[in-house]
Amino acid sequence: MANIIINEETLTLTATHYWLAVKAIPRLAIHKKIALVDKFGLSHLFASSTDLTLSGLTKPQCSAITSPDWPALIKIISDSALCQSHLVSYGDPAYPALLKEIYDPPLVLFIRGNIAVLSLPKIAMVGSRNASVSGREIAHKFAELLSAQFVVTSGLALGIDAHAHLGSLHAGGYTIAVVATGLDITYPARHKKLQNDIIANNGLIISEFAPGVAPKAGHFPKRNRLISGLSSGVVVVEASLRSGSLITARCALEQGREVFAVPSSIYNEQARGCHWLIKQGAKLVEEVADIVEEFEDVLVGSLHLASHQEKSNPIEKSDEQDLCNDPMLASVGYEITPVDLVVSRSKLPIDVVLTRLTVLELRGLVSAVPGGYLKLNRG
Incomplete structure (x- = not known):
């Protein structure tokens, strides 16, 4: 690994630094960046002796390779640590194998x-x-x-x-x-x-x-x-x-x-x-x-995941609501929805549910059918 001097301190460059530098090459497709690394080697790509003249790169791209903005890249790593995350680069053993198969895999993952x-x-x-x-x-x-x-x-x-x-x-x-x-x-x-x-x-x-x-x-x-x-x-x-x-x-x-x-x-x-x-x-x-x-041919049994929390403290459900203004309407589906399911979804007493369903039916928003209610298409 190469050493550089930043603010009078000598720092050792790691593979993560180099992959961030590759990521920073401007206006170059990811598969071409990977091809450059394959051709020259990760750290050797940034060596001063590397001949980039035959690689078809523009002047800004060559400049990003010959003179990377190391302080900016080092700041990315330090900022990641501050938000309790770390980096997994393309060459890291932990990098997902399936992700490497796509046409434009990210060179660095923040995790x-x-x-x-x-x-x-x-x-x-x-x-x-x-x-x-x-x-x-x-x-x-x-x-x-x-x-x-x-x-x-x-x-x-x-x-x-x-x-x-x-x-x-x-x-x-x-x-x-x-x-x-x-x-x-x-x-x-x-x-x-x-x-x-x-x-x-x-x-x-x-x-x-x-x-x-x-x-x-x-x-x-x-x-x-x-x-x-x-x-x-x-x-x-x-x-x-x-x-x-x-x-x-x-x-x-x-x-x-x-x-x-x-x-x-x-x-x-x-x-x-x-x-x-x-x-x-x-x-x-x-x-x-x-x-x-x-x-079935690729799964080897289940993950056998153990519960990560006590069942007495379940994850709270999201409080987001459907776009419909009436919460009762959001409790009725486009398929036949039994009244008891509407009661369960809306968490309202059955007499209130029946009254409001009648109002919605009069407004042409739902229809009473055998087995329950249907939401009607308003478009």
């Missing part, structure tokens, strides 16, 4: 939590931020059951993502949240407790963005490719046709991952993306067994 989880089999679960109550329940239940054999991976977003994490935590399983910010920032802010619960229960928070990087629109597609890239398959629970979850599904297909979609009512706008995926060849999922059977 908080239990690094051992990176080596376990993972399944991604994504979906709409504006998920229906039924979609949230499905995500929660599927994550509970899948966590016996997989680490459940998602994006810490509202809706399906949050309930996938919560379901895994409720079952005592491991979960990974891939975020689109630096690890010193929680987005959305209301998920600070959820993020802390994931860490407290031996899960992971992962980002390819350095501390201090705020959320931007362009960060989320990059985040989505990591959610699928880390995982053996992607389960889409609810997604509109313009949903970011379809970006994750497309990334999964490009990466050679399995894609699963949970169907819903044809009147549920949040399910149209799932139905489109099924038409394109995604596997229709009605139960967890439909997912697990696709991986």
Whole structure:
């Protein structure tokens, strides 16, 4: 390892420093950066004697290699330590093997939590931020059951993502949240407790963005490719046709991952993306067994995860509500919903539920049918 002098102190450069320097080469695709390292060697790439003239690099790119901004890169490492995270670089033995297979793997991962989880089999679960109550329940239940054999991976977003994490935590399983910010920032802010619960229960928070990087629109597609890239398959629970979850599904297909979609009512706008995926060849999922059977040849039993918390202190459910103004309406699904299930979801007395359901029916928002009620399509 080479030594450099920073502020009159001699510091030894590690592989992490060098990978950060490779990451910092401007306007160069990741696969080309990896090709440079393969050609010259990691530390030798930055040696003053390296001949870069035949590599087709621009002057700014050559300058970033011959004169890296070591103080800035060292600050990234120190800032990571301050937010209780550490770095896993592309050449690190702990770097996820599946992630190396994708076209544009991140050269450096910023990680908080239990690094051992990176080596376990993972399944991604994504979906709409504006998920229906039924979609949230499905995500929660599927994550509970899948966590016996997989680490459940998602994006810490509202809706399906949050309930996938919560379901895994409720079952005592491991979960990974891939975020689109630096690890010193929680987005959305209301998920600070959820993020802390994931860490407290031996899960992971992962980002390819350095501390201090705020959320931007362009960060989320990059985040989505990591959610699928880390995982053996992607389960889409609810997604509109313009949903970011379809970006994750497309990334999964490009990466050679399995894609699963949970169907819903044809009147549920949040399910149209799932139905489109099924038409394109995604596997229709009605139960967890439909997912697990696709991986029987690679799963060696379950993870046998021990509960990380006492059942008397379960993870609190998210307090987010559906976009519908009336909480009672959010308790009725696009499928037949029995009255007792509406009572359970709304946590209201049955006489109040029956009265309010009648009002909703008069407003044309629900319909009474044999066996319960249906939410009506208002579009």
